[in-house]
Ligand SMILES: CC(=O)[C@@H](O)[C@H](O)COP(=O)(O)O
């Protein structure tokens with residue numbers, strides 16, 4: 194295994210989205226998490242939204258107690274969520290912005306504007322033993338503030354780039370890719386561990402893997418969708434291959 198191999202975290206939120214469409218117990222996101230680990234995932238990500246639209250408290254409790262690989266608990270920095278993380282003690286806690294009316298996580302956390310509120314949240318999560326990560330835009334100001342706030346990890350939001358690629362806006366896509374590459378290098382230069390996620394597919398993950406500063410990708414929606422056609426094991430193997438190819442080419 195190459196020393197600089199990228200870690201692949203699998204986000205199981207949208208297995209729960211399908212389950213919740215019918216209100217029963219199936220498909221079970223925890224079963225998907227076990228399967229993802231058996232298929233080579235390096236960790237599992239799950240986002241317990243305040244409105245519980247996909248992952249629910251009972252899912253998070255089972256993920257925290259059952260998994261053999263690290264759990265990355267994505268959450269808004271609310272009292273309720275920080276309290277839950279203190280109770281469940283997941284390996285990692287990733288603070289993300291959240292709006293009830295949004296369809297998905299639309300941008301990065303406003304770490305500059307919310308620094309005063311984030312500082313105690315980060316301190317409490319660290320005291321609970323969680324590796325704290327901040328989900329932010331790939332720009333200097335939020336990255337520098339993340340370092341100042343003592344977060345050891347940043348996850349750079351790849352959504353704007355992935356949308357530009359999907360929409361065929363080549364110039365915007367190239368500019369967004371350069372923004373991510375520059376942001377990742379800057380974050381690494383400050384001693385931060387650099388992750389990426391949101392909207393990644395095989396092609397975008399392959400291209401981004403060539404940027405050496407990244408050490409982990411968290412991917413969910415695309416893989417859960419692909420699993421309908423080729424199965425979860427195959428889609429994870431194909432994503433692993435794409436990331437390894439990209440890294441080797443970098
Ligand atoms: C923060 C983030 O990017 C993830 O939470 C992911 O997008 C899945 O959750 P949603 O689709 O509910 O935003």
Ligand SMILES: NCC(=O)COP(=O)(O)O
Nearest residue numbers: 204390391392412413414
């Ligand atoms: N933090 C990003 C994540 O966990 C997965 O995002 P997506 O692939 O579901 O868009």
